[in-house]
Amino acid sequence: MSTERVNPAQLSPPTGFSHAVVATGSRVVFLAGQTALDGDGKVVGETLEEQFEQALGNLLAALEATGGTPADLARVTVYATDVADYRVHAPRLGAVWRRLAGRDYPAMAVVGVVRLWDERALVELDGFAVLS
Numbered sequence: 001m002s003t004e005r006v007n008p009a010q011l012s013p014p015t016g017f018s019h020a021v022v023a024t025g026s027r028v029v030f031l032a033g034q035t036a037l038d039g040d041g042k043v044v045g046e047t048l049e050e051q052f053e054q055a056l057g058n059l060l061a062a063l064e065a066t067g068g069t070p071a072d073l074a075r076v077t078v079y080a081t082d083v084a085d086y087r088v089h090a091p092r093l094g095a096v097w098r099r100l101a102g103r104d105y106p107a108m109a110v111v112g113v114v115r116l117w118d119e120r121a122l123v124e125l126d127g128f129a130v131l132s
Contacts, residue, residue: 002024008020016094018108026132029129033126043121079116
């Protein structure tokens, strides 16, 4: 896959995301929403940071199972039950992202939601990737 991350000068500088990603490849992988579920289907982690790390790890595990890598991610949506808390913890969540997924940021959005499928879940991530 080839990707071009586009960040127009007239937009505010992106921090931890790209404004646009042009992806060229032969396979599109749609990744289901992932929360902080462990292998037994139980939500793990009490804090947003702990749950974000597990949810991102789950998303990347699903991607890896298709032959993809974090650099193949074209779009990720983060659903947070408390956007204000997400903003407070954004620097630490960004550090988790960089440790697990690197600095090839996809186009991203954070969406506030009332609750997620599992009432204990604080965050969910979904997205899509384009693979060669």
